[in-house]
Amino acid sequence: MTRITFLGTGGGRFATVYQVRRTGGIYLEDGARVHLDPGPGAALAMRFLRLDPAKTDAVLISHCHPDHYGDAEVMLEGMTACSFSRRGVLAGSKSSILGNGDYGPAVSDYHRRIVLEARTMLPGDALSVKDLGVRATRTAHSDPDGIGFRFSTSEGDVCYVSDTELKEDVADEHVGARVLIMSVTRPLRSRVRNHMSTEDAAEMASAIGPEVAVITHFGSKMVHDGVEAQRRYVEDSSGVRTIAAEDFMVLDMGKRIRARRGWRPG
Numbered sequence: 001m002t003r004i005t006f007l008g009t010g011g012g013r014f015a016t017v018y019q020v021r022r023t024g025g026i027y028l029e030d031g032a033r034v035h036l037d038p039g040p041g042a043a044l045a046m047r048f049l050r051l052d053p054a055k056t057d058a059v060l061i062s063h064c065h066p067d068h069y070g071d072a073e074v075m076l077e078g079m080t081a082c083s084f085s086r087r088g089v090l091a092g093s094k095s096s097i098l099g100n101g102d103y104g105p106a107v108s109d110y111h112r113r114i115v116l117e118a119r120t121m122l123p124g125d126a127l128s129v130k131d132l133g134v135r136a137t138r139t140a141h142s143d144p145d146g147i148g149f150r151f152s153t154s155e156g157d158v159c160y161v162s163d164t165e166l167k168e169d170v171a172d173e174h175v176g177a178r179v180l181i182m183s184v185t186r187p188l189r190s191r192v193r194n195h196m197s198t199e200d201a202a203e204m205a206s207a208i209g210p211e212v213a214v215i216t217h218f219g220s221k222m223v224h225d226g227v228e229a230q231r232r233y234v235e236d237s238s239g240v241r242t243i244a245a246e247d248f249m250v251l252d253m254g255k256r257i258r259a260r261r262g263w264r265p266g
């Protein structure tokens with residue numbers, strides 16, 4: 001069984017600053033435990049869901065925007081048992097790990113040193129976290145070093161497209177995905193540069209044909225305009241079963257893929 005937990009489903013500046021949706025990233029469990037893009041509030045979301053940061057095996061950062069790395073150093077301290085145990089993997093875009101002049105790094109020299117392995121990834125680079133295969137994929141975003149991730153899990157491939165414009169060579173990276181997780185910042189009729197809109201998500205889902213498409217990383221206009229309407233558009237125009245992620249939603253992947261509501265505070 002592979003489990004994907006959404007510690008946050010917000011993205012973009014306004015949604016992050018005002019926490020229109022949470023921004024704690026995505027937690028993938030498949031033997032290995034991987035925390036993907038631990039944005040602001042990741043530590044709090046982990047606590048709510050009773051996930052122990054000390055059991056995380058890898059922290060992955062797709063690019064160097066704060067909605068994707070705000071709590072990264074805290075989660076690295078968690079992974080290393082508050083820095084007492086040198087363990088785990090930190091991997092991500094060059095901008096996140098080393099900085100590229102314009103952006104980053106997202107983590108200090110100190111935090112790179114406390115983990116067992118810290119590495120940058122370019123599109124096409126691969127690594128293993130226990131038995132979980134991870135490959136970096138191409139993006140077209142305002143952080144030029146940005147990457148997405150493709151996970152080869154025991155239940156099939158899970159692709160996390162991350163922040164990107166829709167381009168053919170970006171979509172091609174995700175052919176064969178069983179679950180396609182797309183960062184859809186903008187709603188219908190509101191496309192902007194560097195991000196995917198609802199129309200783009202529909203086009204990509206249609207081109208890839210995964211078993212399930214998940215839309216997440218909602219900007220504030222997306223939430224204001226109604227996420228369900230966007231989900232319906234993607235599903236109706238692509239013919240792909242589409243799920244709009246909710247904060248603390250859990251996706252269980254076995255023979256079937258089931259979404260359930262995780263615990264909700266208060």
Ligand SMILES: [Zn+2]
Nearest residue numbers: 063065141163
């Ligand atoms: Zn971004």
